[in-house]
Amino acid sequence: MSAGTEKIVSSIISDAQIKAESILAEVEKEKESILSEGEAKAVAEKEKILENAEKQANMRYQQIISEAKMNSRRMELEAREEIIEEAFKKAEEKLKEIASSDASEYKTSLEKVITEAGVEIGGGDLVIFVKESDVTKIKGSLPSIEKSISGKTNAPTKLEIGENINTIGGVIVKTKNGEIEVNNTIEARMLRFKKSLRSEVARILFK
Secondary structure (H helix, E strand, O other): OOHHHHHHHHHHHHHHHHHHHHHHHHHHHHHHHHHHHHHHHHHHHHHHHHHHHHHHHHHHHHHHHHHHHHHHHHHHHHHHHHHHHHHHHHHHHHHHHHHOOOOHHHHHHHHHHHHHHHHHHOOOEEEEEOOHHHHHHHHOOHHHHHHHHHHHHOOOOEEEEOOOOOOOOEEEEEEOOOOOEEEEEHHHHHHHHHHHHHHHHHHHHOO
């Protein structure tokens, strides 16, 4: 190969090397760019996943806390309700005990609820229904009860004792024709006043 040819070949090879190096440099630069972009994308994706996971974890945490609070409140209310019902049960047992005795306070109470019922009806010819053991307790008081009802209603009142009823205590009073009835038995009065008494019992028990 002549010196001139070698020079040309050497020049071509040199140019090719320079071009190859340039291409390789571009490729390396592109590769680094792709890798950098991929890494940034991966980091962003990772952060997004972690952020979503954290949000879900926080949501689940709040949900668990909320459920725990609700369950705690429900259990507290159930416990309070149980205590209140127990208080009413004991009160009923105590009233039953008093109503089964010859206690003067029960006789007075019985006369009072008969009067209240008679006044509520408006007086007149009335029939009173009590349990068997209460008949003797109120029989002698009928004239004074009639007088009291008459005075409060301005209507002549006559009371007669009807059939015995099954009750803890108290009375049912009806007009003679049966059209109007007032149930003042212990059970009925407790049921009527239970709602207002419940809040009072709760206030006393849980103050």
